[in-house]
Amino acid sequence: MSEPTQHDLDIDARYACAKNLALEAARLGMDFYRRRETLAVEHKGSDQQDVVSIADKNIEDFIRARLAEQFPQDGFLGEESGSADLKARCVWVIDPIDGTACFVNGLHNWCVSIGLLVDGEPFIGAIADPNHDELFHGCLGRGAYVNQTRLKASAATHVREGLTGAGTFHPRGKEHFIPFLEKLLAEGGMFIRNGSGALMTAYVAAGRLIGYYETELKSWDCLAGLVLVAEAGGLRNDFFRNAGLLRGNPYLVAAPGVYRQLSELIGPSLDA
Known part of the structure; x- marks a missing residue:
């Protein structure tokens, strides 16, 4: 399968959007996090460890609305609000707060994750961690970074x-x-x-x-x-x-x- 071109899909715009939107959503998440003791929290099914807060739902709605405005032809899959147009060439896959149990319990191990599938392949990723001022981001063929530092997997052999x-x-x-x-x-x-x-x-x-x-x-x-x-x-x-x-x-x-x-x-x- 040939790699989609920027001319076909405007990868530049989608990559920039993913990074900016992850940072915006993370800032919104921090607003909720600072007042987490006041948030309504629900448990999913019978599992007391699998929780969802009003922050998860509000942030996903925020992300979904922004993506629908900028890229109305793209599909969407979110943890809280389900899927739409999964047969589209571009499908956004979103977790508004990954690490909700940490979030609601005051642990600094949560983030906003925004990914993009293009023709079924992971193509763009942005993970914003506001507790540590880190934005992990990457685009297929362009490298991956934390803020401005290039990422490289460990050289470990055992x-x-x-x-x-x-x-x-x-x-x-x-x-x-x-x-x-x-x-x-x-x-x-x-x-x-x-x-x-x-x-x-x-x-x-x-x-x-x-x-x-x-x-x-x-x-x-x-x-x-x-x-x-x-x-x-x-x-x-x-x-x-x-x-x-x-x-x-x-x-x-x-x-x-x-x-x-x-x-x-x-x-x-x-x-x-």
């Missing part, structure tokens, strides 16, 4: 040489997660979980983490970050198989020197 991000989700439980942690520790590795899939993916692109495994992740948590990982020289599993865009899948991104080792520690469930 899991003992750095930290691995890891996470799980209660509906899928501990079936694959605990065995992975046991094997990682047995190899001399160490793990971290910060509560935001988008940030941990960005940290792999930045070389801060050597890899990140999640037993099941949604596309809005990682779409933007996948662009960064690819442009920083990292690797990923086939996340989009079996309708992964809508349903989610097991997820692994890693530095090239440890990807195979991590995938073997996870085992067949990664591609099940």
Whole structure:
């Protein structure tokens, strides 16, 4: 498939919009965050750890309205408000607050994630972390950056040489997660979980983490970050198989020197 040209789709405008909109939405998020104790918070289904706040909904509405105004022909997929026009060449995939549980509990591990699929491929990503004044951003073929600093995946060749991000989700439980942690520790590795899939993916692109495994992740948590990982020289599993865009899948991104080792520690469930 040939790469879409700027003339076809005005990639420049979409990239600039993604960066600016992520920063604007993050500032709006900080306004909510400073008064988080007054926010209405709901639980999704029976899982007490999976929460959504009025901030998530308001910020997604803000982002969606801005994108519809600037690029009315584009499709949209958001964590809170669902999908529209997914057959469009350009589809925005949004998480208004990735790390909501951290957000509502006063932990500084949350961000705004705005990604763009072009012809089904991750093409543009912007992840704004207002707590640390960092904007991770990238565009296919143009590199990936944190603010103005170019991102590069870790040069590690063994899991003992750095930290691995890891996470799980209660509906899928501990079936694959605990065995992975046991094997990682047995190899001399160490793990971290910060509560935001988008940030941990960005940290792999930045070389801060050597890899990140999640037993099941949604596309809005990682779409933007996948662009960064690819442009920083990292690797990923086939996340989009079996309708992964809508349903989610097991997820692994890693530095090239440890990807195979991590995938073997996870085992067949990664591609099940």
